Amino acid sequence: MKKITQLFLITTAVILLGFDKPQKTTISPIQVVIDVSHGGTDAGAIKNGISEKQLVEALAKKIKSTNNDVRIHFTRNEDKTLTLQERTEYINSLKPDFVLSIHINANKDNTKSGLELYTSQENKFSDKSVEKANELRQKLLKHDFFKSSSVKTAPFYILKNSNAPAVIVELGFLTNENDYKYLTDSNSQDKIASSISEYLSELK
Ligand SMILES: [Zn+2]
Known part of the structure; x- marks a missing residue:
């Protein structure tokens, strides 16, 4: 009887230890x-009559992560007023990676037409910001914009105050006829959004 109990205990221990081993190490998603x-x-x-706020909202609604390890959040999903401080507080509360x-x-x-990208030297991750801005620029030049200046620096509030690598992208000029046509066309918006989605989904 004693031997059977011992055997039972050993078997139970083996099973429990087996289950205790993690099957897969969980990687926390990139935010x-x-x-x-x-x-x-x-x-x-x-x-x-076409405004920047409408266009960026339309584009944002088309941006999606295709990678389970990359999660995308938005500072607004509707037409609402947000101060720069409110945006930055929300951004930092998410402890983002980008x-x-x-x-x-x-x-x-x-x-004046085409793409412009900005980073801030006052951001704590300014080197990483420039690196990401260049990568995104290449992605957009390959698929969408035929023209872009090199990555510039500017002390914009969001860039300075985000506790993560941060980039501002100006996706063409409303005041330029060609850019205007491009930006207000739904198919072109799909292309821009899919390039951004592709870039973000590849982040590691
Ligand atoms: Zn703006």
Whole structure:
């Protein structure tokens, strides 16, 4: 009887130990925040009744992660007013790995067109920010924009105050005729959004 009890205990221990071993090490997903700029009373750039806030919202709704290890959050999903401080507080509360603020440009000079990207030297992860801005620039140049300046630096609030690598991307100029057509076309918006989605989904 004693031997059977011992055998039972040993078998139980073996089973429990077996189950105790983790089957797979869990990797915590990469957290990305898309700052959907402007909104509410702040329309941003406007041309022919089309505003920057509408366009960035339309683009953001088309951006999706195709990788379970990358989770994308948005600072707004609707047309609402948010201060820069509110945005940054929300961003930092998520402890993100990367922050991308999306904008549409405007200029008095209507010949200005194409992509612009900014990082801040005052961001704690400024080198990483520049690296990511360059990678995203390459991705967008390959699939969408035929023109882009090199990555610039600027002390924008979101860039300075995000506790993560952070990039502002200006996705073309509302004030340029070609960019305007491109940005207001639903198929082109799909292309821009899918390039951004592809880039973010590949983050490691
Ligand atoms: Zn803007």
